[in-house]
Amino acid sequence: MSQPFTPTPRTRVVRESDRGVYDRETVYSILDEGFLCHVGFLADGQPFVIPTSYGRKDANLYIHGSAASRMLRQIKEGLPVCVTVTLLDGLVLARSVFNHSMNYRSVVILGKAKLVEDPAEKLEALRLLSEHIIPGRWDDARQPNERELKATSVLRLPIEEFSAKVRTGPPIDDEEDYSFPTWAGVVPLAMAAGAPINDPRLDATRDAPPYVISYSRRHS
Amino acid sequence: MSQPFTPTPRTRVVRESDRGVYDRETVYSILDEGFLCHVGFLADGQPFVIPTSYGRKDANLYIHGSAASRMLRQIKEGLPVCVTVTLLDGLVLARSVFNHSMNYRSVVILGKAKLVEDPAEKLEALRLLSEHIIPGRWDDARQPNERELKATSVLRLPIEEFSAKVRTGPPIDDEEDYSFPTWAGVVPLAMAAGAPINDPRLDATRDAPPYVISYSRRHS
Numbered sequence: 001m002s003q004p005f006t007p008t009p010r011t012r013v014v015r016e017s018d019r020g021v022y023d024r025e026t027v028y029s030i031l032d033e034g035f036l037c038h039v040g041f042l043a044d045g046q047p048f049v050i051p052t053s054y055g056r057k058d059a060n061l062y063i064h065g066s067a068a069s070r071m072l073r074q075i076k077e078g079l080p081v082c083v084t085v086t087l088l089d090g091l092v093l094a095r096s097v098f099n100h101s102m103n104y105r106s107v108v109i110l111g112k113a114k115l116v117e118d119p120a121e122k123l124e125a126l127r128l129l130s131e132h133i134i135p136g137r138w139d140d141a142r143q144p145n146e147r148e149l150k151a152t153s154v155l156r157l158p159i160e161e162f163s164a165k166v167r168t169g170p171p172i173d174d175e176e177d178y179s180f181p182t183w184a185g186v187v188p189l190a191m192a193a194g195a196p197i198n199d200p201r202l203d204a205t206r207d208a209p210p211y212v213i214s215y216s217r218r219h220s
Numbered sequence: 221m222s223q224p225f226t227p228t229p230r231t232r233v234v235r236e237s238d239r240g241v242y243d244r245e246t247v248y249s250i251l252d253e254g255f256l257c258h259v260g261f262l263a264d265g266q267p268f269v270i271p272t273s274y275g276r277k278d279a280n281l282y283i284h285g286s287a288a289s290r291m292l293r294q295i296k297e298g299l300p301v302c303v304t305v306t307l308l309d310g311l312v313l314a315r316s317v318f319n320h321s322m323n324y325r326s327v328v329i330l331g332k333a334k335l336v337e338d339p340a341e342k343l344e345a346l347r348l349l350s351e352h353i354i355p356g357r358w359d360d361a362r363q364p365n366e367r368e369l370k371a372t373s374v375l376r377l378p379i380e381e382f383s384a385k386v387r388t389g390p391p392i393d394d395e396e397d398y399s400f401p402t403w404a405g406v407v408p409l410a411m412a413a414g415a416p417i418n419d420p421r422l423d424a425t426r427d428a429p430p431y432v433i434s435y436s437r438r439h440s
Binding site for chain 2: 010036038041042045048049051053078084086088090094095096106110133134137138140141142144145148170177178181182185186187189190192193194195198202204207216
């Protein structure tokens with residue numbers, strides 16, 4: 001385990017505080033298994049939550065800006081955001097409704113997202129984003145030209161103020177409920193990839209590459 | 221299709237506006253297939269985004285309040301929230317990096333979430349939440365007692381100001397890229413349930429019920 005991060009009052013897990021996790025190793029492993037985040041920000045006094053993809057390099061998260069135009073309108077000196085990544089691992093069925101739960105791993109990062117302005121960092125961030133979502137694809141695709149780079153925005157969020165929350169394992173019932181006559185256990189859930197679907201305009205002699213055929217988010 | 225809702229300036233889809241969908245039928249079908257939402261709200265000037273489960277009845281969304289204690293501290297007269305539900309359907313691999321995309325269906329609801337105070341509505345909302353996540357379970361489990369009901373908070377959010385965004389189908393490349401020598405198509409993604417895992421303390425003669433064995437989010 002890496003050095004635990006000391007949570008701030010804003011990131012300390014309040015509910016079910018035993019599920020709070022603050023070490024970077026755990027947080028990075030969750031961020032690296034997921035690729036969809038929900039970005040929360042304020043616009044005209046109203047909170048918005050927008051799903052978008054992300055990549056990571058060391059202690060920086062890169063967000064594809066084109067998914068969040070409302071966000072970008074006002075981001076000049078850094079927009080306060082909350083980026084949340086949630087991996088759902090299962091439904092936890094206890095004997096009592098009250099003790100039903102989910103197995104999950106989630107990360108919350110607070111901070112100011114800033115536009116990446118340096119062209120080299122932007123291109124590298126786009127490569128990281130692409131390789132984060134589907135490793136191997138960047139080198140196989142036609143890479144961005146200058147016009148496309150200009151049309152794309154990338155935000156950088158330092159991973160400085162964060163926490164994770166993790167629940168694993170079987171249901172925990174009240175002792176007097178263990179004799180209640182019902183099934184109890186976990187229904188595992190996971191994001192699964194299906195057989196690739198060729199583009200109708202694909203040259204029929206071209207096979208899907210290994211990174212497509214064996215696509216999986218589990219990193220061992 | 222039901223009568224399209226007229227989006228407000230806050231819910232009109234700005235980026236890729238052709239993906240905007242505003243009819244209740246589509247929005248409800250997305251909400252009914254998912255069960256995990258991300259709730260965005262403001263606390264001490266900072267946006268927070270918290271994952272939690274939900275249920276729906278007609279034009280009301282019910283959120284399990286216990287997942288969001290920061291939220292509940294300040295909810296007396298209704299807390300402005302954004303609730304976002306995202307279903308990820310696939311990775312869209314175009315020939316150019318720039319035209320890579322995802323197939324997804326997402327819903328954004330803006331409004332004020334209010335605490336459900338009436339005990340009968342609260343119990344019914346908890347039943348809806350449970351049945352939304354795993355239909356059939358409520359009647360098989362030990363139902364909430366008075367102490368548990370008091371320890372549980374439920375929020376009601378009217379589904380009044382909302383929009384959906386949907387992308388389906390193959391990649392769309394720039395015409396001049398179709399000859400680029402790479403595979404293109406879609407990697408389908410879906411949340412899949414695995415074989416149920418018995419609670420270690422389960423009576424070994426008890427089989428998992430059909431709603432556990434054949435668990436699926438797809439409603440046909």
